[in-house]
Amino acid sequence: MADAPKYTNRLAGEKSPYLLQHVSFLDANYITQIAHNPVDWYPWGKEAFDKAVSENKLIFLSVGYSTCHWCHVMEHESFENEQVAEIMNKHYVNIKVDREENPGVDKLYMTYVQLTSGRGGWPMSVFLTPDKYPIFGATYFPPEDKMGRPGFKTLLKRIAQMWAASPDTMRENATDTIEQLRSYTEESGTGSAKLDFEKISSSVYEHYESSFDSKEGGFGGAPKFPTPVQFGFLLDYHNYIKDVKTEESKKALSMVKFTLDKIARGGIHDHVGNGFHRYSTDNKWHVPHFEKMLYDQAQLLSTYANIYKITKDKYYEGIIRDIVQYVERDLQHHEGGFYSAEDADSFPHAKASKKLEGAFCVWEKSELNTILGDEDTRIFGHHFDVDEDGNVDPAQDPHGELVGKNVLMEVESVSDTAKALNVSEEEVTHAIERSKEKLWKYRIEKRPKPHKDDKVLTSWNGLMISGLAHAAQALQDPSIHKLAEKAALFIKANMYNEESSTLIRSYREGASNIEGFLDDYSFLIQGLLDLYESEPNDKWISWAAELQKKQDDVFYDKKNHGYYGVPETDDSILIRMKDESDGAEPSGNAVSVKNLLRLGQLLEEESLISRATESVISFHTILTKYPFAMPALVSSYMMHDRGLKQFVISGSRNDSLVQQFQKTINETFVPNKVLVYAEKDGYLASVNQTVESLTKGEQKPLVHICENFTCGLPMDNLEELQDALG
Template identity: 50%
Template structure:
């Protein structure tokens, strides 16, 4: 993507009076409050003006930490000549995609269907009735490389509207109708499709085929590279379920004769028809078991390898902690430097789960690194978490222009001055620092990173220690102290990037999940405190208690927009995890309230699945059922898992029925394009394999009970629900009439005698009570 060389000839003009966006709370809209463009927020005032004056609407959608949104703003929206054309011929509307995802998703679907791609900034021309007629993403201000610039496009669209308004209206109406028919037909082919593990096998082979065995990731050796935790989420669960199936099969096979096994080959899904004797039979059995174990191990190895490549790469902020959005190259080296809360939350979960399986301390260290960043830079004093930090910042105090990555990159001379010759030599060798910079010029389109270095671990600790003939402990101390010195310099001397300080229910839900899971595995009480603080903030500040309605955002007070389906689903997931981490039953009660409200507002009782907006939402032409698991999991994917787990805990068969209907609605697409629905396939596996309910019976303060709980949390069991049955036998869920839901009261017998135990229940059958820690650990193995 290239910028115009001629745009600098036109002097940007800062409008002396603020436009309408100055009254908004969104940081993104406020960034455009003094543009010379006569911007409107999304709403009836703008629509009425367009209808009254018979003008096309120019809709610009982005977010406050988006680098290319800034580029287009500087080149076009701050330019008086461009603004003049926009104001004369169009009604111009700005939308923050993070606070109004309904608007963004509707028109992004149009842009993707007409251009084959999408992204931000998103630029769409609408009729006064809000039907889209043309769209794209970033446009340079002037024509270049045979591509029309934004100025040319504005003039052409104005001419078309003047000359062919009826044709444009017809085109827009047809586009929406086609999208409506397309989205409505997604569930039609699913009615006869069977839900089974073949879908997961297809998805595994897709990832195995596209795995980059040199740099990690699942897009082959292409670029850019995105850290996509939904892929890790699936692969780690596929790993677990394969080994669990083999373990169960071993138990069954141990008590069966060869003839019985031959007749019941379905135990492992093996066809023994061609086995003529016992030796062939046993060899076939051994081959299949070995092959499946190899698949399981490969699933885990691909995740481990990719996570380590990401953590060692430049996409990881080695000095300031946390992760940038994505890498522009295939080496995870040169990122777009914005940091998003949803990335931190999901990567935290990925690293924690990798640690839980492997007990490799490296993954635990990276998980702690993420929490350090989020707590320090994204946490509101009252407990909620902010949305993001910008890619661009001023390179020094008094600078007139922001540069991408200025807060994060280094010149070698700076590092030498800060660290001194001895430490800087070791540091620069380990992190690939070069005198002329280490950024490939092809990844520095705007020339902002000349002579700059993005830190990337070019060598292992062992290689660096050997190169300098020092011990590993000496090296670790040198690198640790060097990173602290650079961080001190950065935070004290450099202007910080803009922080988007709005608080979103959905992304906070993701963060609560990650933090609670981190507490379970890493046993750091601070992580649980941070998760509970966020939950408290959401309930006190962003929840209308009498209506049981969640709000989308908070900044200088709660926003006016009610929550969308992802706000509900992500928060419910967080509360389910938070209950299992704290055994505070109020989280479970709130999860039930939110699930019931989500079902009421968004569930399609006729066909199954959840719409992204409630029925009758004003000014939204399409109600969509999101199913794409990309940078974030789709709300439908998360909802299926929530319904299964919550239905199991509170014994609600309707929840389980809704989960199955949702899977069946999407079954056609699950079988045809599972690679775009990784989290949904993970939820499908949960549905097929069922929930393992683990009931710890006893008082939480009892040392044996604590031993039991820690042993359970130390195991990676993705299909578990962990419950604590206290002697009082019951917990309260605030449903319609404060109905009491009993926690398996027969299991609590004996708690008064101070004899703690554990029951493991699967497929409506509970095992005998376990009162020995060694026996429990053995039983938890798959």
């Protein structure tokens, strides 16, 4: 038996799969098994900072995540290269950060990179002074000079020479840059003037309408990302204006529906293995970047659940169940939480020595013939656009990894396929179902699976709890609700300190030592509120209230309002920044505003609603200048402007009419809805006078609709409730 490996850097004790991918080994027995990474990496922390200061060395900060394709490329090309590592180790203190584990570091330096270079992404490469002030940053660097641009080795040497020659000048420039960034941050997060609801929401709608791709769906050109925050705004907007701007309302809904149909039928959807890939490299949603992220599954699940509530189209039920099947089968921890992601790259077969992007998912025509037989291949291949020579445009395959391969994409309906092949629709449907089962069996038995990032993040699990709760409401499926409930219980048992009401950011073989950030609190609170509405249980509201109090204590800006992304106690961050713009996920401030509005109604605490108002107004400047960059915050503002509708159900939970009330409310898309069950001696009855009053006396099945802490007359029949819901 070989001796235990000897580590040459300090990442071996970390929990992040991304950091562990960069562990170095001295023992030759292990080099063939694990990528040799000779860079002397440090995790983000005091040891690295102290070394940089004491030796007066620049810091090279590399930020990425474990399923990032270009992070793998730069690691292989540069960080596994002995010559590159020698330069890095000689002149720099090298720090690795998992952007998913430490979003505060990522946010600060990504903002710097975007403002100074005009673009961002991962891997993010930033050069810092010993005091962590940035002097230069970008994303991926090739190892060698290319097309007149310096490669990574050249850059490392030049910046080290500049530091040796004029450190004071570089410090001064870096300090000026940070002060400008501080001013930019403070300016974008202030404001007090009254906001024009109609003007702001209309301008966001007009922006999406003007950039809508009416041929292929989506907004703008390639690469195309699924954009749940944009879909969410448009669906909310559709609902709020449907009685006053009918045509705009219809167009908002149609843009979402058309795009969701294109995404579901495109190659970005894994038709064999379920779930959705990260984004499409082309306009047609055909050739994806093949990684799968939990946050995409979660938000698309919410989106498809909401479009199903609006349209009642059975097609969307299939997509909802597809996503649920994927996350339950492939991303669920055995105790209930959900893992973060699956990689884009994998080995094409067991004896392969090099991973290829999409290898787990793509097919050659000859493979299909062998696995499915000629007739099913004829039907399946026609329906999914399979070609003998492959169906991937070379422009979407820069590394030649998909030559001769097919990315499955539904190019026509089952009816059209049946007509084209002169067979029945039933035959086509059965052939497709049969083929998918055989191909999935082949994939899991014959092909090595992609790497799985098996850390559990509180924030992304909060999004998934919401997605599952919305799906359970839309389909009235208790088994989906149970998945959401198990995830919430996992976080409470493993990633929550009840004594201090503190969340932990991540879990992998035990909880990490990183406390939660704003998005951990806001996304989880949102998930708990959605979970309560799926199947009312006061314990979720009680926990959400505790978390909101903690969030307010740790992250709220008492001077200018709104929420910082990191706690004040984190002195490793030069600037505490506020998230207001949306990225792949909604901003923590946008979600927080909705949470405050909902909790304010549930707990009858006007102070929470005032805090929501103050938070929205604090972003006045950026809301009036660039509202289309923050659709989630505009959606929150629309909810605030319109006010919440609180549906309070009273009566025995076992009563069939009470159950029908709950079902009817949950099956209807009402973006400003708050559902409450008046339970005698429950938590809400102890804090909400309206709820408490409805638990006295005879418990008749009733629904009250309350707005602005005032309730209308009770409804005692389903027809009246349905009329009120519109």
